[in-house]
């Protein structure tokens with residue numbers, strides 16, 4: 001009798017591995033899309049103007065009177081200064097590079113962790129830089145995607161960041177631009193143990209630069225992008241969630257060091273959440289603190305705020321004030337962090353498939369008490385129905 005070739009578990013797993021090597025779905029089965037949401041940044045200096053224009057056009061981030069007229073004017077005026085900053089950090093923002101890398105490695109791990117929804121394919125949907133959400137929506141349709149997870153890459157939720165990305169995805173999705181897709185959302189994960197572990201390990205690496213006998217005197221200065229007080233007072237959850245991340249990291253470190261949470265990168269003349277990072281460094285120097293580690297806690301890859309503001313401005317300032325000051329690395333290609341992303345997505349897919357959770361978290365359903373943006377309400381209802 002001629003032996004009939006059989007598909008063994010080994011050959012199936014080999015086929016799956018080959019398919020995920022280039023992150024392409026095998027023929028016939030549409031991929032489960034994991035859509036990585038973030039703001040994006042100009043990958044090259046000449047893209048700075050369009051990035052700023054898109055950013056100032058976003059009424060969910062910066063509500064301006066006569067927005068469509070004022071935004072291009074402000075963007076044009078601000079471009080030379082910000083172009084110079086991107087030049088100084090090496091000619092552009094590394095956010096696209098790291099988001100692609102994180103997404104591709106996460107999707108490979110997901111195929112192993114949750115084969116029931118394999119193959120998984122990661123997509124990037126940026127709010128202000130290429131690939132923009134509309135381009136990604138068209139790609140999802142072209143790939144025949146039927147099931148997608150909108151996965152925010154901001155660990156802590158703000159209506160001006162994740163909320164803005166979800167509003168944009170809702171606008172694209174409801175017109176059918178992305179095709180006929182069943183959506184669910186991972187909207188925040190600032191206390192996930194893997195995220196906390198990855199941040200803690202980077203802090204420990206920075207602390208190791210001091211002699212062991214002086215290590216515990218070092219002040220840990222967690223720094224997050226600030227928010228206008230008008231957004232905080234509307235009831236935005238970001239400040240509370242960033243504080244929860246800091247507490248979780250300090251618990252993991254066994255409260256080995258004194259610490260503070262401070263806020264950076266405020267723009268314009270209105271009141272923003274404080275204390276500002278640069279004032280905090282000066283204040284600590286005045287109080288005789290000589291050792292400080294700066295820790296980016298609200299963004300997962302390097303960007304202008306870490307590479308320019310923290311490294312080129314504040315670390316330099318601290319050194320001039322006689323401090324020994326270092327910055328904890330951003331998460332970038334941290335394998336611990338990428339495994340955390342995969343765990344978040346696998347748990348979400350498993351709980352969703354079993355009916356344990358719905359398409360969105362319970363917390364996403366609640367609008368800020370001071371919200372007057374009708375799109376927020378429509379977006380939350382649309383995602384709560386699985387994007388239908």
Ligand SMILES: C=CC1=C(C)c2cc3[nH]c(cc4nc(cc5[nH]c(cc1n2)c(C)c5CCC(=O)O)C(CCC(=O)O)=C4C)c(C)c3C=C
Pocket residue numbers: 039040041042055061062078082093094095154158160161225226227228231238267298299302303304305
């Ligand atoms: C969690 C992170 C961020 C929050 C919250 C956030 C809120 C926020 N931002 C502005 C205005 C600007 N932000 C700009 C750049 C920028 N913002 C973040 C992150 C958060 N912003 C990042 C990572 C970046 C840099 C992108 C990169 O380098 O890759 C800018 C442009 C730069 C500049 O002109 O200074 C503006 C403007 C507001 C108003 C706001 C809250 C409402």
Ligand code: FES
Pocket residue numbers: 159163234236366367368371372373376377
């Ligand atoms: S501003 Fe927070 S829900 Fe609308």
Ligand SMILES: [Fe+2]
Pocket residue numbers: 225265
């Ligand atoms: Fe910002």
